[in-house]
Amino acid sequence: MNRRQLLVASLGLSTTTFAFAQDASEYPSRTVRLMVGFAAGGPQDNITRMLAEYFGKQFDRSFYVENRPGANGEVAANYTKYLTADGYSLLLAGSGAMSVAPSMQTALGYNSAKDFTAIGRVSGFVYLLAVPSSSPFKSTRDLILYGRTNKGALSYASAGIGATNHLAGEWFKSRTGVDAVHVPYKGDAEALTDLIAGRVSYAFIGGPGVIAQAKAGKLRILASSGLTQKQEGIDVPTVAQAANIPDFDVVPWTGLFAPAGLASGIVGRLNTAIMKSMATPEAKARLLAIGQFSFTDTPEQFAQYLRTENARWASVVELAQIRKM
Template sequence: MNRRVVLGLAALCMGAGVFSASAPAQAAAYPDKPVTIYIGFSAGGPTDMVGRLLAEKLGQKFGQSFIVENRAGASGAVAANLVRKRAPDGYTLMLGSSSTLSIIPYIQKGIEYDAIRDFTPIALVASYPYYLVVPADSKFKNFSDLIAYGREKDSRLSFASAGTGAVNHLAAEWLKSETHINAMHVPYKGDSAAVTDLIAGRVDFALLAGVVALPQVRAGKLRILASASSSPDKGVQGVMVIGQKEIPGYAAEPWNGLMGPAGMPKEIVATLNTAVNQIMSDPEVKAKLLKLDEYPYSSTPEQFKQYIQDQSSRWEGIIKKSHIVIE
């Protein structure tokens, strides 16, 4: 009996040892099947370009497929609602954006998700500055020209955006509020449509991402008056930075960050966070992003969460001051 008890206890101990050894191995095995990254915007835009580069590099790093799925609609809300309902196992992720997480919940009625409660922040990925641009033949040769005209009693300025509630819409409303100019908002379905009318002179100005604006600037069809970058180190060098010269604190930089459904295991979040930070610090990736006028981030999940809260507070104030609502 004593021998059988000893053998039995030994077997239990061995089993426990196997179990405890396998637990970390299982966690370390992530991902062991394809991962889907949802993007709430159409293919070819800034968020999609960054998402596809990130997915490619994550796939190389983990030796597993990271598949991009575009689910455009409602400034990313369609994708957000889809992702928040999925299992928090790390196999359904989202490349969140500033509009999806820090604007739409405060501007559009009927939004069902909360940017903090319903998602797990993993890592900030990249951001890009807007440029204040005008048609190449515009009478406004610099930022001061535009503002001086916009302050005139009978001025009829107009500005284009990617749609009501888009980051470049709110950025222009912020500019209007701070400079006291008169300017009428002309919303479009995306930046591409806005650019066509801007080049043609049917609208006076717009705040556009470099990936959209800079090719037209190089082609001689648009002219940059200023940058809405948070730092003179970002964006086209030699361009006046609004927040540095004219409006202290002014910055309009749409951003992206990797997220998952609420309740993801901390081990998987840590694994993905480390991978994203390593990818964003890779010189090859930095060079590719720079060609898109994008700038990489490095962050902890906690820093990303705080960033969402800070950005939300900023844009919520502008939304309320401008009385913007999407039914």
């Protein structure tokens, strides 16, 4: 064994990992693929393409998007888990696949906190607690008082069983005593249509369409799901304040991941690129156009946030007695 091999062995590193760490300053030296678990044209795809564009400019290398849709992002996550942790295959994934699914799925196939390297959050949005404009409820308190005393009279919409706004709805119910029937749809667009028509009583729902419909007088927004983050242009109390649930904080997010074991030097370069990209006025404006805002956190902060989110959603599932799939 030569001197270099002895040094690597003493550090408990493989020669491959050592090489990655040594070459981090030259990363990337070839094309990088950014995978996303949704079809082209949706919000996560748009954010992935925006990130690929900015990364390409910063690193002077080609970053291309590969769509691997299926199971709310779980297909792409399962695929990425088994790839080489060299920084040339990355995944943009959302809280649905990385935080909610682990609490809802009994046979998910991956552990989001152990099978991936968390590089940094990229974007997020808040849900708005909304009712039809014809609703008698003028405040969150009105909704809660009615829902407590009129069993089964209310219904709430979500993007589907296991969706983040399904869990948000159940968390709201379990902490307020509201009795409401869950009506799952095949996405937020269908849920929004029926909410406007008054076929459901309320929903936690996001996106620019909600704001547009509220400004058009077709919806009434009662509260925002974020504890600190708010939807720009919407001045309403948080659910935490309005419903007296101090820890209620639902902020769906997207973040950049790699297979577990990515060298810290490469993680650092990618995280710096995220923060530089997402801090620009142009990026913020592009995100705002799709109802989102940017994040800037370190890899360590993101990894801790992921662990906290996973534990929180597992607790919500248990508290609300939601049946796992």
